Amino acid sequence: MPIGYYLALSGVLFAIGAAGVFLRRNLITLLLSVEIMLNAVNLSFVAFGRQQGSVDGQIITFFVMTVAAAEAAVGLALVIALFRHRESLNPEAFTSLKW
Numbered sequence: 001m002p003i004g005y006y007l008a009l010s011g012v013l014f015a016i017g018a019a020g021v022f023l024r025r026n027l028i029t030l031l032l033s034v035e036i037m038l039n040a041v042n043l044s045f046v047a048f049g050r051q052q053g054s055v056d057g058q059i060i061t062f063f064v065m066t067v068a069a070a071e072a073a074v075g076l077a078l079v080i081a082l083f084r085h086r087e088s089l090n091p092e093a094f095t096s097l098k099w
Helices: 003-023 027-052 056-086
Strands: none
Touching: 003 027, 027 056
């Protein structure tokens, strides 16, 4: 399978994630959209690593997935804390830096 197919799928996934970030007004949806964008980048790393014949893309993807899991856990904890404080998941409700 040519690398162009993988890169096209990666571009579509990244576009879906970017559209979710720009169009949705829900913090949980924003987090999921960022995760989709990270998975699109991971797919690109693996595709380029496969084309080069090395495992470097898979190793980088492993580290990115580890950081993404930690980011999702911390992000979800922050979203829960913000929801308990303001009782809203709309990002525009969190413009003030005061707690």
